[in-house]
Amino acid sequence: MAVNYGSKRIVVGAHYGLRDWLAQRVTAALMALFTVLLLAQVIFSKGPIGYDKWAGIFSAQWMKVLTFTVIIALLYHVWVGMRDIWMDYIKPASIKLVLNVFTIVWLVACAGWGIQVLWRL
């Protein structure tokens, strides 16, 4: 098998980056669908929305599973987007590494919090 690591690593060519590009779009479509589904439940509920109705939307098992999936999709989507921003504007590799690590820590912490809130409901 041809060596594709170290100094022989192929850094350009077809399909390089395609996976992240596609993942960003697929996760975006999933989150857009979630937005529409959530909005529909809010808009078509009768009467003013208090705590009971709002919490009721997320208490259904299918909604919990969907919200969980959306949180994971969001995690990946934001990672791709933030990495793009750091890659474009931050030149020194050291600062870029620090910002990338910060992004991962920030996102994993937020996702963990969100999932905890969702599953103790």
Add this chain to the structure above:
Amino acid sequence: MTELASKQRPKRPEFRNINALSDLPSYRLPPAGWVSILHRISGFIMFLLMPFIIWMFDTSISSEISFEKFKAAFNIGMLGLPGFLWKLAALALIWAYLHHFIAGLRHLWMDVSHAAVSKEFGKSSAIFTLAASIALTLVLGAKLFGLY
């Protein structure tokens, strides 16, 4: 040969990175350019305010007591900051989400349709994105601040 080598060559043009302060203010962006940079900025805002978003999700959904805490933050205030500042933060998130959402749908549409990849559609859809996100932000902002 020596004559040729010692001859002064004309200075070749240098292309450096654009300077944010001296170059950017004089750049005039087309509508699609505004949508593009605002897509980044709105995404960045939502990334930074993500703990606030999850705090809202947490307090609004966990219990009736926390729900009251959620409402009080916007009506009375929280952490020494008045309520309207928290409403402004929420309004910034509303705009960011609307812009990111509509601009994202525009992106997806351009990815699947060859007909959408044209100069004309690029411009008209960009203007639509900017107008729709701002208009919806104003409508929801008026509701948030209790104007209707």
